[in-house]
Amino acid sequence: MTNTAPHRTDLWAVTPADVTTPEAGELLRDYYYDVANRYYRLHLGREGTPEELESGLADSPSDDLAAPSGLFLIGRYDGVAHACAGLRRYDDTTVELTRVFVRPALRGTGGGGRLLAAVDAAARAMGADRIVLDTRLDLVEARALYLRNGYQEIPAYNSGPYAQVWYGKDLGTPTR
Template identity: 75%
Template sequence: MTISTTRTTDPWSVAPAEVGSAAALALLRDYYLDVANRYYRLRLGRDGTPEEIESGLADAPSDDLAGPSGLFLLGRHDGAPQACAGLRVIGDRTVELTRVFVRPAVRGTGGGTRLLAAVDEAARTLGAERIVLDTRLDLVEARALYTRHGYREIPAYSSGPYAQIWYGKDLNGTAAEAG
């Protein structure tokens, strides 16, 4: 007799959450540590100092990822907060995707796919027809995730210090121009 241990239910769930909640703040801190330290390692050969991390967090608030100008999504893996994404309204029928993060321990388990499906649905609830984002060139895994899910390179729509490549997705299925 063979007993199957194959999981038949998805361990991931994604739902809106308060961006100021303890779970959201912990994920946003982990997100920032991940991308900041990657930046520091690549450019300076070291991790960021505690002062640099705290300064960066203070300079990049996420308060606008709450209604009515935005939305914050929290992804749970087996009930534990493990992923997040934020949307902010930036124009008529356009939202910007930001703060996309899956904790390293659960990467490769489908969390990014579940998160981006929830992003599409949430963007529609905000009245959006387009999603745009900017990212860094060194975040190759994130860029691959976006392109696998219908995002295509678009002209620059922002000029932030870490914006090196821009992507867009038309929620009707085609690449979106910024706007």
């Protein structure tokens, strides 16, 4: 679902956050349930069971989205946490973007763009000059968001079980 209300990007603020907090955990659970249920509906014609979803969430830890190997960002709309993104070190000059999520009710309000602008700044602060990510073909809103924000399709850099399309973005010279 995409919000058709006028864009109020001024109501979005994105800041680094501790990935182990309950607030971060709630966003990550919402993210996982959203993408997993889309997969279940598309490929199995049903919603995932609570047991399947919780098991999958447990098998997808996000603890590497903390220093020194990564970073977690939370996007707040009018002060309330509604979006997130994570970065993890891929190599000396590259970070991998993961766990990008905006709650469905606030999609279309500019939060995704604000989130990715903060991702760029955070990646540069980590000394990266490139961001890569993988996603699924059915996550069309995410793919459109990446393309609108300077990402380009690249050759596969991993063989993840759900990786179907890969994107990269050059940031220029890092600030080390």
